[in-house]
Amino acid sequence: MFDGAKHISLSMETDIIMNNPMLSFSGRYDLNSGEVATGLKSSAYYKGWQFTAYRLGEKWHRVAANGSYHKFSNNGRHNHNDFTRIRLAQVIDQLRIELNFNPKKEILNGIEFGVNIILDFPVKIVLDSLLTYKGISFERPIDNPNYYQCKTKEFILKLYDKGAQYKLNMHVMRFEIKVISMDFLRKKGINIRFLSDLIDEANYSKIENLMLDYFDIILFIDLNVNPRELTGKHKDLYLQGFNKQYWRRPNKKDFQTVTMYERKRKELKREEDMFRALFTPSFIPELHHLIRSKWRALTLCSAEQTKIVDQIIACW
Numbered sequence: 567m568f569d570g571a572k573h574i575s576l577s578m579e580t581d582i583i584m585n586n587p588m589l590s591f592s593g594r595y596d597l598n599s600g601e602v603a604t605g606l607k608s609s610a611y612y613k614g615w616q617f618t619a620y621r622l623g624e625k626w627h628r629v630a631a632n633g634s635y636h637k638f639s640n641n642g643r644h645n646h647n648d649f650t651r652i653r654l655a656q657v658i659d660q661l662r663i664e665l666n667f668n669p670k671k672e673i674l675n676g677i678e679f680g681v682n683i684i685l686d687f688p689v690k691i692v693l694d695s696l697l698t699y700k701g702i703s704f705e706r707p708i709d710n711p712n713y714y715q716c717k718t719k720e721f722i723l724k725l726y727d728k729g730a731q732y733k734l735n736m737h738v739m740r741f742e743i744k745v746i747s748m749d750f751l752r753k754k755g756i757n758i759r760f761l762s763d764l765i766d767e768a769n770y771s772k773i774e775n776l777m778l779d780y781f782d783i784i785l786f787i788d789l790n791v792n793p794r795e796l797t798g799k800h801k802d803l804y805l806q807g808f809n810k811q812y813w814r815r816p817n818k819k820d821f822q823t824v825t826m827y828e829r830k831r832k833e834l835k836r837e838e839d840m841f842r843a844l845f846t847p848s849f850i851p852e853l854h855h856l857i858r859s860k861w862r863a864l865t866l867c868s869a870e871q872t873k874i875v876d877q878i879i880a881c882w
Contacts, residue, residue, distance in 0.1 A: 567651070567680075567861075568635055568636075568679045569742070570634045570635075570676075570744065571633065571674055572630075572675045572676030573630060573632065573672055573675060574630050574673070575629070576672060577671035577672055580619060580625075580627065581626075583629050583665065584626060586664075588612055589612055591608040591609065591619055605621070606620065608626070613633075613638045614634055614637035614638055614641075616631070616632055617631050618630045632676075634678075635654060639657045646682060646728050646732045646738060647682075648682070649864065650864050650867075651765065651864065651866075652867060652871045652874060655875045658762070658765070658878075669760065669761045670760055670761075670762045671760065672761040674758060674759065674763075676745055677744075677748070677751075678745070679773055679777070680724070680777070681742075681857055681860040681864065682739070683856040683860050684736055684738055684856075685737040685739055685849075685853075685856075686737065689726075689738070691847075692739060693711075693712070695787055695788070696714050697785040697787055697810050698785045698810055698813045698814075700783060700815065701815035702716050702717075702814075703811070703814075704716045704725070704810070712726055712731065713726040714726065716784075719746070719747070720746055720747040720749070720750035721743055721744060722744040723742075723743060723784070724743070724744060725740070725742075726740050727739060728740040743777060743780065754772065754776055756773060762882055765875065765879060770861075774862070781857060782854065785842065786847050787808060788845045791845055803837060803844070803845075804845055807841045816834065
């Protein structure tokens with residue numbers, strides 16, 4: 567379900583949110599103490615969310631907000647449990663009531679969505695098997711063996727061990743897409759611009775397909791294969807493919823002619839197709855199934871739940 571989000575500028579008047587009793591903005595001084603902050607920005611924190619006010623001249627001209635809707639539902643403590651459509655609607659309504667958010671006016675400038683799935687084997691096995699997405703390597707941006715990501719200009723693919731993060735007694739894997747450019751979703755036919763759009767069921771099947779399509783493009787390697795038992799081209803392909811840099815897409819600028827570039831591109835595509843056919847871990851189809859099943863479980867509502875969601879939306 568939806569998790570982290572970014573709002574560059576909230577729709578309400580800056581004074582309204584900065585004087586909200588739920589928030590204590592502080593910069594060089596605490597605003598609620600009667601002192602006025604004199605810095606260029608001032609921040610407040612509430613249920614896992616950060617609110618940052620920016621000064622322009624003598625006035626505070628905008629407030630940005632970023633945080634996790636899922637964590638907000640747990641008072642900022644964690645996001646490892648299930649977070650459903652009805653719970654999301656309730657959280658958005660809490661933001662409306664407690665912090666004066668206007669769901670139909672708050673513009674989203676970034677959003678994360680994904681699922682927590684329970685495996686019957688350690689998540690580390692999946693993470694150690696990660697190679698690339700379209701030739702871009704999965705890396706650890708921080709010194710954490712339980713977290714990998716692949717960053718592009720428009721989005722970030724994330725896979726990590728949610729169970730290890732929160733010291734759970736289950737093998738919980740998080741698969742997530744963090745949208746950096748909202749135009750990415752628009753080009754995919756997913757209509758998410760305002761906060762209220764997160765409740766629109768019309769987007770859910772499209773997001774499900776997007777997650778599964780992008781998961782299926784990820785290149786994994788079966789670490790149970792013994793290369794000594796392979797021969798010829800298959801052995802060479804396995805050993806070469808173990809190196810993430812081997813799958814880097816060719817750059818047209820590095821070739822003298824378009825023909826030479828196309829030859830290399832097609833050659834690498836054939837090798838990748840063969841690698842997938844021969845060396846994809848046996849658990850990948852099950853992960854695909856779990857991602858789909860979990861997303862549907864989180865987004866589908868019963869008739870009674872839909873009625874509750876509709877009643878909440880009617881207040882917006």
